Amino acid sequence: MQDKCRTAACLAGDASSRYHTVGKCEHPIKVTDKSTGATYSVRCGSRLTARCRSCSQIAKKDYQKIVSAGFGEVDSSKYRFFFLTLTAPSFGKTHTVVKIGRQPKRCRCGAVHNPTTDAGLRGIPIDMDSYDYEGCCQWNYRLGKLWDSTRASLSANFPAASFVKVVEYQSRGALHTHCIVRIPKSGSIVSDAGAQRILDVARSTVTRTGLCWGKQGDCKPIKQIDEQEKFVRYMAKMLTYVTKDSDVLNHNVSPQAIEHYRRLDWVARHMRCDKCQHMERPCLSLCHRRWGARSSVMSKSRNAKSHRAWASIRRMDLKQRRIEFAQEAARLGVALEVLAVVFAHKIPVQHNKWCP
Numbered sequence: 001m002q003d004k005c006r007t008a009a010c011l012a013g014d015a016s017s018r019y020h021t022v023g024k025c026e027h028p029i030k031v032t033d034k035s036t037g038a039t040y041s042v043r044c045g046s047r048l049t050a051r052c053r054s055c056s057q058i059a060k061k062d063y064q065k066i067v068s069a070g071f072g073e074v075d076s077s078k079y080r081f082f083f084l085t086l087t088a089p090s091f092g093k094t095h096t097v098v099k100i101g102r103q104p105k106r107c108r109c110g111a112v113h114n115p116t117t118d119a120g121l122r123g124i125p126i127d128m129d130s131y132d133y134e135g136c137c138q139w140n141y142r143l144g145k146l147w148d149s150t151r152a153s154l155s156a157n158f159p160a161a162s163f164v165k166v167v168e169y170q171s172r173g174a175l176h177t178h179c180i181v182r183i184p185k186s187g188s189i190v191s192d193a194g195a196q197r198i199l200d201v202a203r204s205t206v207t208r209t210g211l212c213w214g215k216q217g218d219c220k221p222i223k224q225i226d227e228q229e230k231f232v233r234y235m236a237k238m239l240t241y242v243t244k245d246s247d248v249l250n251h252n253v254s255p256q257a258i259e260h261y262r263r264l265d266w267v268a269r270h271m272r273c274d275k276c277q278h279m280e281r282p283c284l285s286l287c288h289r290r291w292g293a294r295s296s297v298m299s300k301s302r303n304a305k306s307h308r309a310w311a312s313i314r315r316m317d318l319k320q321r322r323i324e325f326a327q328e329a330a331r332l333g334v335a336l337e338v339l340a341v342v343f344a345h346k347i348p349v350q351h352n353k354w355c356p
Contacts, residue, residue, distance in 0.1 A: 023053070023054045024054060025041075025043040025044055025052055025054050025055055026044070026051070026052040026053065026054060026055075027044040027046070027051065027052055028041040028042065028043060028044060029041070029042050029043075029044055043055050043058075045059075046059075047059040047060075047297070060236050060237065061236075062315050062318045062319075063235070063236040063298060063315075064232055064233065064236040065313060065318065066164070066298075066300065066311055066313055066314070066315065067164055067180070067231075067232045067235050067236060067311075068228075068229075068232045069310075069311035069312070069313045070162065070164055070180065070182060070300070070310040070311045071228050071232070073311055073312060074182070074308075076225075076228075078184060078185055079182050079183065079184055079185060080182075080183050080184075080185055080194060080221065081180060081181070081182055081183075081221070081222040081228065082180070082181040082183070082194065082195050082198055082219055082220065082221055082222065083178070083179075083180055083181075083219065083220050083221075083222055083231055084177075084178070084179040084180070084181055084198060084199065084202060084217075084218075084219045085176065085177070085178055085179075085217055085218045085219070086150070086176060086177045086179070086202055086203065086213045086214075086217050087170070087174075087176040087177075087213065087214040087216045087217055088136075088139050088170070088174035088175060088176055088213070088214050089139070089212065089213070089214040089215070090214065090215075091131060091132040091133075091135050091136045091139075091172070091174065092125050092126075092127065092130055092131035092132055093108045093125065093126045093127065094108075094123050094124060094125050094126060094171075094172050095107050095108075095109060095113065095118075095121040095122060095123065095124050095125075095126060096108065096113070096122075097113040097114075097115060097118050097119055097121050097122040098113075098115050099115055100115045100116065101115075102115070107126075108126060109126050120253055120254025120256065120257050121254060121256060121257075122171050123170055123171025123172040123173075124171065124172070124254070124256045124257050124260050125172070125260060128259065128260060128263060131263075133263050133264055133267040134267055134271070136172070136173055136174050136264065136267075136291070136292070137264065137267050137268045137271050137291055137292030138271070138292060139174055139175070139211070139292070140173075140174065140175050140287075140290070140291055140292035140293040140294075141271070141273065141287055141292040141293070141294060142207075142209070142211050143167065143175050143177075143293070143295050144294065144295035144296075145207055145209075145211065146205065146207055146211045146212070146213070147165065147177065147295065147299075149205050149206075149207050150202050150205040150213075151163065153201055153202065153204075153205045154181070154198065154201055154202060155306065155307070157197075157201050158181075158183050158198070159306045159307065160183065160184045160306060160307045161181055161182065161183045161301075161307060162181075162182045162300075162301040162307050162308060162309065162310045163179050163180065163181055163182070163299075163300065163301045163310060164179065164180050164235075164298070164299075164300040164301070164310045164311070165177060165178070165179040165180075165298065165299050165300070166178050166179075166235050166238055166297060166298045167293070167295060167297055168238045169291075169293075171257075172260075173260070173261065173264045173291050175293055175295075176214075178234075178235060178238065180222070180231060180235070181198060182310065192221065194221070195219040195220055195221050196219065198219050199217055199218070199219035202217070202219075203215075203217050264291045265291070268287070268288055268289070268290070268291045268292050269282060269288045269289070270282060271287075271288065271292060273285055273287050273288070273294075
């Protein structure tokens with residue numbers, strides 16, 4: 001197993017600054033070649049920092065490249081970019097705890113919570129017995145269909161729009177969506193007015209089964225290059241912990257949060273998904289261990305007649321480049337660091353085949 005991997009972007013400058021290690025995989029998987037009997041160790045490939053810091057760093061850099069490519073593969077002066085956030089509806093009253101540095105706000109329970117000592121109460125139901133845990137898990141399970149309807153509505157109102165979307169858990173256990181929308185400039189799309197129009201179209205989407213977005217939501221224009229980099233890093237960071245399984249119970253959280261997550265976990269494990277609705281007991285699908293969630297943590301627009309793909313780069317392409325890079329190092333019998341420096345000095349960066 002290769003313990004090192006090129007994760008930095010290939011930029012001009014000293015070769016050593018463009019290569020750094022991510023360390024060993026914390027939970028490698030043993031694989032045996034049946035033809036030879038040889039045993040190899042391969043990376044676990046987890047996106048979660050809590051499970052494997054090394055593999056999550058690789059995933060984070062991959063996602064950064066994919067999101068960033070949506071800005072770099074087009075002439076940014078001919079497009080407008082918007083950051084859209086859509087949330088889940090309410091499933092019951094939850095505690096309100098403002099973040100440090102913000103104006104204190106009275107919670108629905110009647111108290112004004114301390115942002116430091118009461119941070120563990122943020123998003124936790126006030127009355128767990130009346131909280132709609134089944135509705136929350138079903139929302140997570142059906143979110144993909146709601147997003148498909150939302151994407152169709154946005155495409156109908158903005159025919160040439162492209163998207164890249166990630167989902168993230170809120171403290172209450174419900175998923176919400178962050179999306180970067182890219183729209184060609186036109187007279188009808190002005191930054192501030194365009195942001196409100198996008199939000200109204202997205203938030204008014206309702207599926208045939210009555211699934212809809214929550215009242216809270218936001219859409220803001222991305223105007224400057226430094227803002228683009230900020231949102232790229234923000235979306236990539238979310239993806240290192242977005243696939244939250246019930247092992248969150250092992251983290252250092254408040255007793256109320258532990259009980260809340262246990263109830264979510266119990267409902268998700270006993271819910272009936274499309275695969276097991278006619279079975280005697282729930283199946284082994286991941287949705288039963290992810291509080292109902294089954295949609296992809298990240299998705300992006302593909303090429304179509306009305307619009308171009310968000311980015312041409314795919315994560316499988318980045319993985320393949322790393323494999324080829326490691327194979328070339330093994331063929332030459334040199335360390336990955338040496339090969340990286342050799343290619344960086346002898347091959348122009350923009351034509352470097354081995355640049356992940």
